[in-house]
């Protein structure tokens with residue numbers, strides 16, 4: 840079964856969007872690095888700007904995935920629909936943010952994902968995705984280290 844790596848709104852703009860906050864890697868760069876690191880384990884990596892599509896993909900990950908790495912971007916702070924979908928997961932959920940929302944505006948301190956995640960990696964930029972993959976493989980029984 841694959842590891843799902845799902846991204847929410849505006850992450851398609853990574854590389855050019857506020858690079859001082861989010862870094863210069865594109866989402867394609869990040870996904871390519873994860874595929875290289877995952878070895879034999881398949882990676883299903885997708886991004887959407889639509890809340891409903893993200894919910895449907897979470898449901899798909901629940902059926903088809905071994906683990907879910909999720910950067911829900913702004914929906915992290917707003918989406919009860921996403922929270923409800925994530926609650927149905929029986930596979931490990933690892934939350935990622937490039938920036939550290941706890942060190943930013945108060946509206947980013949509300950988080951509907953963290954309460955249903957195994958853990959959250961935030962503030963480490965694109966490297967956080969690599970750490971999340973390592974955790975996903977370990978938690979889903981695929982780790983070699």
Ligand code: DQA
Pocket residue numbers: 848849850910911912913914915935936937938939940947
């Ligand atoms: C983000 C943090 C969110 O607050 C923001 O809305 C994003 C990106 C991050 O990766 O740092 O779009 O999820």
